[in-house]
Amino acid sequence: MNISRLSLNPQKRGARKLMGSPEAMHAAVRSGFAPGTDPGRVLWRVDSKEHGQATLYVVSAVEPDLEHVAEQAGWPTQAPAESRPYDPLLSRLKAGQRWAFRLTANPVHRGRLSDGTQKIMGHVTVDQQLSWLMDRQERIGLALETADQEPTAAVIARSVLTFRRQTSRVTVSSVTYEGVGVVTEPEALRTALTQGIGRAKAYGCGLMTLAVP
Structure with missing residues (x-):
């Protein structure tokens, strides 16, 4: 890598x-x-x-x-x-290590329209967007630090871009997070770092990077 x-x-x-x-x-x-x-x-x-x-x-x-x-x-x-x-860092990951992270992601959920059909929708509020990240701690192998039972991770940037792709119009909502977490499952974290987190990976979402806190 x-x-x-x-x-x-x-x-x-x-x-x-x-x-x-x-x-x-x-x-x-x-x-x-x-x-x-x-x-x-x-x-x-x-x-x-x-x-x-x-x-x-x-x-x-x-x-x-x-x-x-x-x-x-x-x-x-x-x-x-x-x-x-990238492999030297990936191979060095161990349970218990503490890392600062930055992630730009596309936090979405499956909502139901008035006609009963389901549609993928972007989370709108900062609280919803933070909850989306907190819900993924186990699968990405990184436990986010909390203070007084509240996440210390923060949303530092949000944007909505609309563009044309062939004959259709695409809207991508991206959110950039920063925070600190402790490694719980090194292999899961390696997968998250190399395969991405969430949707819209082709459009600049899903990449998490680590740094010494």
Whole structure:
């Protein structure tokens, strides 16, 4: 496995185009893999920061070539992308370890319309979105820290993007979480880190990254 990072320049028109359309960014990331290669499940996420900074993260089975993304949306004075093997971190995960995490996800639920049919709907409130994450602690192998029985994880960003995909219109609600958790099931956490969490993985959701708290 490999994790790659590329600094984006939001002042560039190409960067604004990619960052404003999950469909366009998905296509740009996928084109970083040569024909005939198998990148496995490809996860990506864009982190936006203050002062007009943004970073693209990509997790894949093989290292991508993101030079075309750098030319369109990056900084000319910086290297095209920084890539490193992900397996050393994945193999180091053990029960009881404490990690800070960031996750952009698509928290949804199955709702029922007035005509009785069911539809996948996005959670709207911050409390609902936090509950969605708390409900997934066991399956992702990471117990989120609490204080006074309340989660310490926080929603730090929310957005709703609507774009066209072929002949249909797609709406993706994304939520970025930050928090600290303790590893309970290392194998489950490895799966979550490499296969993603939740839906809309092609559109910049599902990628969790870890850091020393």
